[in-house]
């Protein structure tokens with residue numbers, strides 16, 4: 001069985017997320033699927049792939065701590081609201097760290113999926129290879145999923161548009177991993 005199913009605590013938390021914020025719940029499912037597919041494409045073993053899938057599932061759990069007005073706000077967030085939103089990786093890390101036997105890589109995904117390769121991300125401003133490998137993968141899957149999905153403030157970009165935006169975001173992603181994402185997931189026709 002998958003790590004997600006082995007871990008009742010994480011499943012209960014995910015079930016709460018579904019009620020609290022369905023868009024984030026659906027996003028998390030999609031990111032989980034991308035992480036699993038990318039992990040397989042990169043040649044990781046099934047146990048590592050399960051950890052990546054679980055990480056995708058719980059990466060945004062910290063958003064459960066946000067007020068509904070912020071989660072559903074269609075317009076631009078105020079500076080104060082933005083700083084609350086930016087607390088979700090640390091909050092998610094804290095929530096998930098209370099679940100028994102969670103692999104460290106899952107905690108790394110929660111805490112560091114908004115770090116950027118050039119050190120300008122949050123919460124820790126980690127740069128380059130100091131960003132845990134799994135979090136660098138998560139950043140790519142997270143942004144790709146967000147770009148290709150319709151949101152209250154934006155249309156859904158096509159696959160080509162999303163890749164073009166990501167390739168033209170210098171400093172955001174690990175460029176080697178982004179190239180791997182493009183070749184394993186896009187050029188190979190795995191994603192449609």
Ligand SMILES: [Fe+2]
Nearest residue numbers: 059060088113
């Ligand atoms: Fe996030």
